[in-house]
Amino acid sequence: MDDVRMVERVVDTDARDIKFQCKDVQVFYGEKHAIKDVSVDLLDKTVTAFIGPSGCGKSTFLRCLNRMNDTIGIARVQGRMLLDGEDIYDRRVDPVQLRARVGMVFQKPNPFPKSIYDNVAYGPRIHGLARNRAELDEIVEKALRGAALWNEVKDRLGETGTGLSGGQQQRLCIARAVATAPEVLLMDEPCSALDPIATAQVEELIDELRATFSVVIVTHSMQQAARVSQKTAFFHLGNLVEYGDTDDIFTRPRDPRTESYISGRIG
Amino acid sequence: MSPFWITIAILALAALGYLLGRSRSVRLAGGDTRALHSRPTYHGWHVALFTALPALVLLALARLLQAPGWLAPAALALGVAGLAVALSRTAPQFRARNVVEQVVRGILIVCSLIAIATTVAIVLSLVFESLRFFRMYPWQDFFFGTExxxxxxxxxxxxxxxxxxxxxxxxxxxxxxxxxxxxxxxxxxxxxxxxxxxxxxxxxxxxxxxxxxxxxxxxxxxxxxxxxxxxxxxxxxxxxxxxxxxxxxxxxxxxxxxxxxxxxxxxxxxxxxxxxxxxxxxxxxxxxxxxxxxxxxxxxxxxxxxxxxxxxxxxxxxxxxxxxxxxxxxxxxxxxxxxxxxxxxxxxxxxxxxxxxxxxxxxxxxxxxxxxxxxxxxxxxxxxxxxxxxxxx
The missing domain is CATH 1.10.3720.10 (MetI-like)
Structure with missing residues (x-):
């Protein structure tokens, strides 16, 4: 039974388009060589998980995909990262516009100290996605539904986002990211601050988001990677050790380092 | 003796008390400080505080209330008495550390009370003098007068x-x-x-x-x-x-x-x-x-x-x-x-x-x-x- 599903998935992902094409990417933090020669193709409408021990560079690599590393003065990126064939580190690309296309959800829920409505409407307002209040209402509702939060908050959209529970806050942050209508959604350990129930809700949500976006998730939990992703990349000491279908990585890893990590011997 | 020299004498006595308290605790423990409940320093501070504090407070009160001159030497005597009492209490199981910490906490509380008391005193002096003023001058004219x-x-x-x-x-x-x-x-x-x-x-x-x-x-x-x-x-x-x-x-x-x-x-x-x-x-x-x-x-x-x-x-x-x-x-x-x-x-x-x-x-x-x-x-x-x-x- 499991084998049948696995085969389906493989065929499934092969048919997808490449969203992000990364070639020989190097990242330096000052003197430290944080990412070494990473080449990877991330697929559209697919959940890709980055796993690896702490400090292996997976978060760093994720933050390159929307140029959040630019906000850290000492970070330098070399190599090519193509989003739909266009180099995002090209001089003509405005990182601000890039980030509207590549949204991000952080490890710790970080709702703005504004109302729930204003949190979700923040991106659409900045980017002028709605022509009037009715359209904005519609976008907010759609985003909150998309983040499986609408039913819980629809009667209190005016209350502050920081008053929600941890899991609700994280879903609010996902709704906020979704409302900007990005093409790619990056998630940096989105469940590490959540309890198991909230984690399950968010994971379910990630699976639904796959229909619309390309999702890249960094996670410490191998179970989570196995549950939500179709593709998995294993990072170790700044190298991309192995990248492939999630089922392959977890059942028959090719590299001994991957094998020892998923069996719990390193990391 | 002037109050200044008495203060100096009390402080010197306290310093002596510190040394005495410390060495006495070590001696009582037979040289093994691990047998003491508190470390020798605390025994020293315990004696010093008991020597200095009551004596200095008495001295300050004597100055404030302008009490007769014999109170100043009495403060010195109180210091000696405090020294003797504290020294006699020193014993291996005596909880000098806790006592010292309580005294220090008391000093902290007194300091914060002084700040509050100052505010209260200022307000009271303002209020009483203002009341005198308003008895002589109508308050309506003060608050609403344009001249x-x-x-x-x-x-x-x-x-x-x-x-x-x-x-x-x-x-x-x-x-x-x-x-x-x-x-x-x-x-x-x-x-x-x-x-x-x-x-x-x-x-x-x-x-x-x-x-x-x-x-x-x-x-x-x-x-x-x-x-x-x-x-x-x-x-x-x-x-x-x-x-x-x-x-x-x-x-x-x-x-x-x-x-x-x-x-x-x-x-x-x-x-x-x-x-x-x-x-x-x-x-x-x-x-x-x-x-x-x-x-x-x-x-x-x-x-x-x-x-x-x-x-x-x-x-x-x-x-x-x-x-x-x-x-x-x-x-x-x-x-x-x-x-x-x-x-x-x-x-x-x-x-x-x-x-x-x-x-x-x-x-x-x-x-x-x-x-x-x-x-x-x-x-x-x-x-x-x-x-x-x-x-x-």
């Missing part, structure tokens, strides 16, 4: 409205200068400046806070006042006075800039980086992030900072004396000389005073008014700042 013409011969008009007007007018101008400049400086320092620039600019701005206000007053008198008169007031036909509300307000605003910028800078820095990241990650620019996320999050704290600056402005005296003059009047023209409550308090209390006349006592009523105003502002500011703190902790 301020004190004359010690009698028949003075002591309406505080002209003074209140001057105070508020000057403070308003000062805040109009200090708040935008200070806030923008804070935004630059906390959001845009590189650490190296910040490490130079921030202390440089804070130097302003270290300048005595009388020096600002000189600056107003010698530089700003004539400049405003010659270049703005006279050409526009608004007046020919070197002292003006505008002069005092501008200079006071400069004085308040470091206040506003330093506090706002701390508050903006306290806004979690995760909020900035969240906003940037959604494709907003740095300045959109500042305007729409960072500043709204920091707003309560910034309001608190502004209110604290306002209460500084209201209580300021020297800049006003030298910058705005001493004319009590109500006028909308910012280039005319006016004066404030604080200046008039000084004015009423300098020279030969008759503390039974309303012209002198009015100073206390003015002081009380001022105190209530700044207290209100401070309480409001603290309330707002505290509410803000709850948001992130």
């Amino acid at each position: 301020w013409t004190p004359s010690f011969g009698g028949g003075s008009e002591l309406g505080m409205l002209p003074l209140l007007w001057g105070t508020l007018y000057i403070s308003l101008i000062a805040l109009l200068v200090a708040v935008p400049v200070g806030l923008y400086a804070a935004i630059y320092m906390s959001e845009y400046a590189t650490p190296r620039v910040r490490s130079v600019v921030k202390p440089a701005i804070e130097v302003l806070a270290g300048i005595p206000t009388i020096v600002y007053g000189l600056f107003a008198l010698v530089t700003v006042g004539p400049l405003l008169r010659d270049w703005i007031a006279q050409p526009l036909g608004l007046g020919s006075s070197g002292s003006s509300v505008m002069t005092a307000g501008l200079v006071m605003g400069m004085m308040l800039i470091p206040f506003v910028s330093s506090l706002s800078d701390d508050i903006i820095n306290a806004v979690p980086q995760s909020l900035r990241d969240g906003s940037l990650a959604m494709g907003s620019t740095h300045s959109e992030t500042i305007r729409q996320v960072v500043l709204p999050a920091a707003l309560p704290g910034i309001v608190g900072a502004v209110l604290l600056a306002a209460s500084r402005a209201i209580g300021e005296t020297m800049i006003v004396v030298l910058g705005a003059g001493a004319m009590a009047r109500i006028s909308p023209n910012p280039f005319e000389a006016m004066t404030t409550i604080t200046v008039k308090i000084v004015g009423q209390l300098t020279g030969d005073n008759d503390f039974a006349s309303p012209e002198t006592l009015v100073a206390f009523a003015l002081g009380l008014t001022l105190f209530v105003m700044t207290l209100g502002l401070n309480v409001l500011a603290l309330y707002i700042v505290r509410k803000y703190r709850e948001q992130y902790e």
Whole structure:
């Protein structure tokens, strides 16, 4: 039974388009060589998980995909990262516009100290996605539904986002990211601050988001990677050790380092 | 023996007590300090505190109450007695550490009580003197009178409205200068400046806070006042006075800039980086992030900072004396000389005073008014700042 599903998935992902094409990417933090020669193709409408021990560079690599590393003065990126064939580190690309296309959800829920409505409407307002209040209402509702939060908050959209529970806050942050209508959604350990129930809700949500976006998730939990992703990349000491279908990585890893990590011997 | 030498003697005795207590505890433990409940240092401090504290308190009381001379030597005797008692209590199982810590806690409590007691004493003295004033002069005329013409011969008009007007007018101008400049400086320092620039600019701005206000007053008198008169007031036909509300307000605003910028800078820095990241990650620019996320999050704290600056402005005296003059009047023209409550308090209390006349006592009523105003502002500011703190902790 499991084998049948696995085969389906493989065929499934092969048919997808490449969203992000990364070639020989190097990242330096000052003197430290944080990412070494990473080449990877991330697929559209697919959940890709980055796993690896702490400090292996997976978060760093994720933050390159929307140029959040630019906000850290000492970070330098070399190599090519193509989003739909266009180099995002090209001089003509405005990182601000890039980030509207590549949204991000952080490890710790970080709702703005504004109302729930204003949190979700923040991106659409900045980017002028709605022509009037009715359209904005519609976008907010759609985003909150998309983040499986609408039913819980629809009667209190005016209350502050920081008053929600941890899991609700994280879903609010996902709704906020979704409302900007990005093409790619990056998630940096989105469940590490959540309890198991909230984690399950968010994971379910990630699976639904796959229909619309390309999702890249960094996670410490191998179970989570196995549950939500179709593709998995294993990072170790700044190298991309192995990248492939999630089922392959977890059942028959090719590299001994991957094998020892998923069996719990390193990391 | 004079009290000074007695104090020295008591302190020397305490030092001796420290050494005795320490060595006695070691001896009682048979040289093995691990057998002691408290380390020898605590036994030493225990003896020293019991020697010095009661004796010094007695000495202070004797001075305060002007008790007969024999109390001073008695204090020394009390010190010796304390030393003996404490030494005799020293034993391996004696909990000297706990005793010393309790005494220290007591000292801390007394110190904070002194601060509170001072405030209470100040308020009481203001209230009683003000009550005396209001028995001689109707309160309606004081609070709602628009004439301020004190004359010690009698028949003075002591309406505080002209003074209140001057105070508020000057403070308003000062805040109009200090708040935008200070806030923008804070935004630059906390959001845009590189650490190296910040490490130079921030202390440089804070130097302003270290300048005595009388020096600002000189600056107003010698530089700003004539400049405003010659270049703005006279050409526009608004007046020919070197002292003006505008002069005092501008200079006071400069004085308040470091206040506003330093506090706002701390508050903006306290806004979690995760909020900035969240906003940037959604494709907003740095300045959109500042305007729409960072500043709204920091707003309560910034309001608190502004209110604290306002209460500084209201209580300021020297800049006003030298910058705005001493004319009590109500006028909308910012280039005319006016004066404030604080200046008039000084004015009423300098020279030969008759503390039974309303012209002198009015100073206390003015002081009380001022105190209530700044207290209100401070309480409001603290309330707002505290509410803000709850948001992130």
